Amino acid sequence: MTSLRARLWLIGVAGVALAVADCAVTIQSHHSQLRGVNGPLGAMIVLAFVMTGIFAWSRRPSNRVGRLMVATGFAFGGVGLAQANSSLLYTIGGAIGPLYLVFVTWLVLAFPDGRVDSRLGRRLVVAGFIDVLVIYELGILLDIDITGDVPDNLLAIVHAPGVAGAFDTASAAIGAVIIASVVRIVMVQRRRATPVAQHAAAPVLRTGLFCLSAVAISLAIGATGVSDLAHGIAGSVAALAFFALPFAYLIGLLRSRYARAGRVGELLGALSARASLRDTLAEALGDPSLRLVYRTESPTRWLDAEGRDVELPGRGVTHVERDGVCIGAIVHDPALDDERELVDAVAAAAALALENERLQAELRARVVELQQSRSKLIEVSMAERRSLERDLHDGAQQRLVALSVQVGLAKRKLNADPAAAAQLLDRAGDELRLALEELRELARGIHPAILTDRGLCPALQTLIDRAPPDLDVELSGAPDDRLPAPIEAAAYFVVAESLTNIAKYAHAGHASVLVERNNGHAVVEVRDDGVGGANPEAGTGLRGLADRLTVIDGRLEVVSPLGEGTLIRAQIPCA
Amino acid sequence: MPTTVLIVDDHPSFRSVARMLLESEGYDVVGEAPDGEAALELAAQLRPDVVLLDLGLPGIDGFEVARRLPPGPAIVLVSSRDARDIGPLADPVKGFIAKAELSGDTLREVLAA
Numbered sequence: 241m242t243s244l245r246a247r248l249w250l251i252g253v254a255g256v257a258l259a260v261a262d263c264a265v266t267i268q269s270h271h272s273q274l275r276g277v278n279g280p281l282g283a284m285i286v287l288a289f290v291m292t293g294i295f296a297w298s299r300r301p302s303n304r305v306g307r308l309m310v311a312t313g314f315a316f317g318g319v320g321l322a323q324a325n326s327s328l329l330y331t332i333g334g335a336i337g338p339l340y341l342v343f344v345t346w347l348v349l350a351f352p353d354g355r356v357d358s359r360l361g362r363r364l365v366v367a368g369f370i371d372v373l374v375i376y377e378l379g380i381l382l383d384i385d386i387t388g389d390v391p392d393n394l395l396a397i398v399h400a401p402g403v404a405g406a407f408d409t410a411s412a413a414i415g416a417v418i419i420a421s422v423v424r425i426v427m428v429q430r431r432r433a434t435p436v437a438q439h440a441a442a443p444v445l446r447t448g449l450f451c452l453s454a455v456a457i458s459l460a461i462g463a464t465g466v467s468d469l470a471h472g473i474a475g476s477v478a479a480l481a482f483f484a485l486p487f488a489y490l491i492g493l494l495r496s497r498y499a500r501a502g503r504v505g506e507l508l509g510a511l512s513a514r515a516s517l518r519d520t521l522a523e524a525l526g527d528p529s530l531r532l533v534y535r536t537e538s539p540t541r542w543l544d545a546e547g548r549d550v551e552l553p554g555r556g557v558t559h560v561e562r563d564g565v566c567i568g569a570i571v572h573d574p575a576l577d578d579e580r581e582l583v584d585a586v587a588a589a590a591a592l593a594l595e596n597e598r599l600q601a602e603l604r605a606r607v608v609e610l611q612q613s614r615s616k617l618i619e620v621s622m623a624e625r626r627s628l629e630r631d632l633h634d635g636a637q638q639r640l641v642a643l644s645v646q647v648g649l650a651k652r653k654l655n656a657d658p659a660a661a662a663q664l665l666d667r668a669g670d671e672l673r674l675a676l677e678e679l680r681e682l683a684r685g686i687h688p689a690i691l692t693d694r695g696l697c698p699a700l701q702t703l704i705d706r707a708p709p710d711l712d713v714e715l716s717g718a719p720d721d722r723l724p725a726p727i728e729a730a731a732y733f734v735v736a737e738s739l740t741n742i743a744k745y746a747h748a749g750h751a752s753v754l755v756e757r758n759n760g761h762a763v764v765e766v767r768d769d770g771v772g773g774a775n776p777e778a779g780t781g782l783r784g785l786a787d788r789l790t791v792i793d794g795r796l797e798v799v800s801p802l803g804e805g806t807l808i809r810a811q812i813p814c815a
Numbered sequence: 816m817p818t819t820v821l822i823v824d825d826h827p828s829f830r831s832v833a834r835m836l837l838e839s840e841g842y843d844v845v846g847e848a849p850d851g852e853a854a855l856e857l858a859a860q861l862r863p864d865v866v867l868l869d870l871g872l873p874g875i876d877g878f879e880v881a882r883r884l885p886p887g888p889a890i891v892l893v894s895s896r897d898a899r900d901i902g903p904l905a906d907p908v909k910g911f912i913a914k915a916e917l918s919g920d921t922l923r924e925v926l927a928a
Contacts, residue, residue, distance in 0.1 A: 637895045638895055640915075645836055
């Protein structure tokens with residue numbers, strides 16, 4: 241037996257013992273009126289609260305509602321003890337009697353999730369305890385005068401019935417104000433609550449509010465002393481509503497279970513009628529705010545119906561599985577977390593339909609990706625054109641301009657100063673050689689001829705041959721057979737950009753280049769033993785590479801912890 | 816008294832040949848600036864007759880430098896592009912010379928226009 245079950249059993253036994261004791265002392269009471277009715281009735285109230293509370297506690301151990309119901313039941317036992325002929329039981333019962341009103345106030349404030357969310361609500365609960373345990377108890381200590389043949393009040397330290405009566409009246413008046421305030425708070429909260437939360441809490445809250453309103457009226461009439469009859473009627477109405485409270489909880493539960501069976505049946509019918517899945521589920525769960533999200537793998541993403549990425553909230557999420565695989569989730573009102581069986585049943589019934597919608601969402605996401613990829617392609621192309629224009633302008637074009645000016649100057653000096661003209665022509669020759677070299681570099685950067693003519697492996701070898709002398713580069717795994725041209729080009733530029741970065745920034749002594757075909761992908765890896773810390777977001781080189789790869793559905797991964805070298809890995813689909 | 820010139824260009828090779836060319840044709844090159852900020856400083860300090868101003872400067876471009884220069888020097892824009900790539904010129908720019916066509920004569924023609 242688990243410790244919770246054992247505890248609940250003990251509480252149950254104690255509750256039964258208290259109910260039996262209450263019934264016995266009330267029936268044998270010399271001072272109780274209607275003791276033949278009040279005895280069994282009091283015992284039933286104690287049992288109803290304790291047993292319903294135990295049921296609620298076992299059903300939702302983390303929810304405080306069950307404990308509050310048990311506490312209310314035990315506190316109400318004090319009312320019965322106050323009917324005892326024994327001075328000790330009479331005194332104990334009298335002292336704790338009104339506590340049940342504080343617990344029931346707390347219960348109504350905390351229903352249905354067990355938390356009192358408003359600060360004012362929490363303060364009112366504390367005020368209720370102070371009212372009973374301080375102001376009311378002062379009346380007991382001052383030996384409040386009670387009519388009839390009652391046992392001695394063992395807590396009386398001074399016999400001052402006048403002052404004690406004033407404390408009793410003040411306690412009742414404060415109690416009425418506290419309870420009236422709680423009624424108002426709960427009514428405001430109900431108006432603001434979601435439809436789901438309102439529906440779940442309706443039976444208990446309606447009964448509880450009715451009970452508390454009647455108690456507040458009864459206390460107010462009692463404090464003012466205007467009418468004994470009105471006081472008695474309000475008290476009886478409050479007692480009846482109080483008695484009904486645990487049954488209201490059970491009725492609410494039964495209603496939701498019957499509704500659940502019906503709703504899941506209706507849901508299955510609606511799903512086969514091809515109604516909108518979201519609307520159908522929203523109706524089945526009574527939650528107009530309900531959303532569906534779909535899960536895709538590789539990479540793991542959550543998508544909405546339009547294929548856009550979404551994040552799951554912390555509460556109010558029910559995962560939907562099909563064949564043991566999570567295919568999506570229902571994002572609903574967190575109040576439905578208390579209706580776990582219902583939401584799970586709905587999720588299970590909707591799994592097939594959700595799987596179909598997931599595929600559609602995945603398709604839409606793919607369309608969005610393709611649109612983005614097309615835009616990216618245009619951006620990459622524009623960026624490359626701009627870069628090319630800049631390289632031409634800053635490089636070869638400047639050299640040719642200088643060359644042109646030098647040749648013109650040399651021509652003018654040819655007769656007057658042949659030596660100076662020869663010097664100018666030498667410089668012009670140097671400029672021409674540099675301009676040619678820059679044009680060759682540029683042409684290689686646009687598309688290396690060796691890649692087209694001889695394929696990836698020889699092209700990579702030329703890249704490696706041009707690496708700085710202090711960098712040892714090793715090539716392995718390059719496939720001898722030709723790959724499609726866009727894939728060869730992408731692989732080539734991954735290696736070219738990586739080796740350029742290594743030479744410029746990595747301070748590496750060794751680098752390795754691996755190109756292999758793996759599981760339908762061309763995988764390119766460039767690894768170095770340099771300083772690490774490469775950031776793909778910081779520069780344009782790696783980001784441009786990633787953009788190029790995105791266009792052909794490839795992905796770029798950069799692993800570059802500080803001080804531990806860098807790994808650049810590109811995966812390019814290659815059927 | 817020779818015409819004084821400030822050359823503003825971010826390419827050292829062009830500054831070098833432009834200085835050589837202009838000096839050989841009787842101009843007095845009083846300074847060189849690699850960017851717009853340096854050009855503004857040197858122009859205020861040296862008060863040249865002519866500022867030979869490249870359009871494609873790093874940071875603030877040639878047009879902006881021309882707007883910010885103090886009144887006085889004749890501003891002649893130069894570029895490795897030709898006039899078709901530049902578009903119409905506005906005050907205070909005196910004229911435009913493609914770098915490949917720079918000579919003492921072309922500069923004189925622009926200044927005389």
